[in-house]
């Protein structure tokens with residue numbers, strides 16, 4: 001082994017605008033800032049149980065085409081009005097993907113999907129699509145994967161996720177402790193819930209940490225701590241974890257850690273064995289459990305786009321509105337399932353309806 005291979009230096013690919021520069025180029029505005037503040041507050045009220053609606057974070061596994069994302073947002077906005085008495089809809093606008101090993105890492109990294117990795121353009125398109133969706137009136141959710149990327153978009157977000165692969169990471173817990181928005185920590189890919197409970201506890205504390213400021217300068221920061229966090233059950237290598245027994249055991253872990261019992265179920269990923277068509281089964285179980293009195297269940301997540309399924313991108317023309325990462329439910333199915341969920345939550349409770357609800 002020689003010295004060069006021991007100490008490789010990163011090759012700088014492209015210089016980037018600072019977060020302040022991008023915010024200036026694609027600005028929010030005072031009305032939008034106020035709207036985002038209200039969206040965050042509404043989500044927090046649902047998560048705390050003050051508002052009895054169910055939070056629904058739905059949208060594509062990843063954004064690759066801003067036009068299709070805006071098309072989906074327009075449909076979701078209309079649906080949102082029809083179900084707003086029971087469901088609080090928030091759109092998944094995922095611009096970064098954590099990969100198990102390698103693969104396309106999202107719009108922020110490679111907006112042309114051709115390996116050219118124009119990351120400045122990726123950041124620009126990412127911020128712009130989020131800003132346009134918030135301007136339409138929909139709350140925006142994303143996975144906070146790279147803390148540097150988060151600086152470019154966090155003012156636009158109503159909700160954030162820390163994914164299964166990063167929930168144990170101190171950097172992500174520090175990042176969340178400095179954010180003024182609700183954030184869900186997922187259980188890890190093996191199904192471990194305690195790491196997410198520990199993350200919730202860690203993020204509630206203030207931290208001293210290394211970061212970059214708005215001008216892009218490295219900075220030593222101190223964070224205030226974030227208590228608006230909750231658990232997301234996404235299943236794991238050991239199988240799904242949305243059954244009443246799994247929810248009860250997760251609630252016990254949260255209570256033992258002195259953490260509020262607020263749980264979201266991710267209907268996708270290991271809870272649906274990565275088969276998008278199984279997401280409705282998971283959703284039905286959550287609705288049934290809610291109607292059966294499982295108050296800790298405060299939200300669900302769906303992977304949904306315009307066209308069903310997923311596609312590989314190999315230089316051929318892409319199918320409009322179809323995921324290039326994990327498979328999604330079609331728009332028609334999503335609409336049908338969310339209307340059905342809202343209807344089920346509206347129906348008056350009776351002993352017979354309680355007996356007929358199906359669960360995992």
Ligand SMILES: O=C[C@H](O)[C@H](O)COP(=O)(O)O
Nearest residue numbers: 061097098099100101103326
């Ligand atoms: O949600 C998306 C994927 O499940 C996650 O990014 C991992 O993807 P991969 O296993 O295809 O890399």
Ligand SMILES: C=C(OP(=O)(O)O)C(=O)O
Nearest residue numbers: 098163164165186234269
């Ligand atoms: C990557 C995701 O989920 P998880 O972290 O649960 O794998 C996702 O929601 O896109």
